[in-house]
Amino acid sequence: SQQGEEDPQALSIQEGENATMNCSYKTSINNLQWYRQNSGRGLVHLILIRSNEREKHSGRLRVTLDTSKKSSSLLITASRAADTASYFCATVPLGSGNTGKLIFGQGTTLQVKP
């Protein structure tokens, strides 16, 4: 069952601008991950943040995690047209064992206009 909500559902920005996407989840987690999906393709893992971490950076990506609010945000700085894709957060629920089972949010569709 899906447990994540993401907002906005769709985001359209100009190249060079920053894009911020938010994710909320319902249950306690082991970690939260962000993925990217180009239309009709598989998923690409972007970044993982553990439940005891508050912020993480990877290149132009910045992820925050607030476990008290059960929310996370993904910031893409200096966006490029090639960043156009759908972005999903996914959580590994606490107590799901060591399988790495993922529960996905509903996703944000990002369009970056050149």
Added chain:
Amino acid sequence: GAVVSQHPSRVICKSGTSVKIECRSLDFQATTMFWYRQFPKQSLMLMATSNEGSKATYEQGVEKDKFLINHASLTLSTLTVTSAHPEDSSFYICSASRPDLAGFNEQFFGPGTRLTVL
């Protein structure tokens, strides 16, 4: 490393037939494989978790007899959609997990299979 393939990438079948989709981890042995389905413009919904040599664990609401999963080896899992109907048309994605150096099971996703049932 950590490449996952799916075959076929696209399949069109008639209503009532069965379709088998393969998921392979090409360069690693996967402790667990997962199957998801994704409807257009929607998120991925976990269907089942599969471990080699044991029965798959299905998510609530997923029909076991409709979606047969076989995990015969550490590098191959198959999903068979039995007696397919048009409402089964969807994008099916598999993933395979392996532990990283920290012991965390990271998932690697296949490219997906587009199933269209006429």
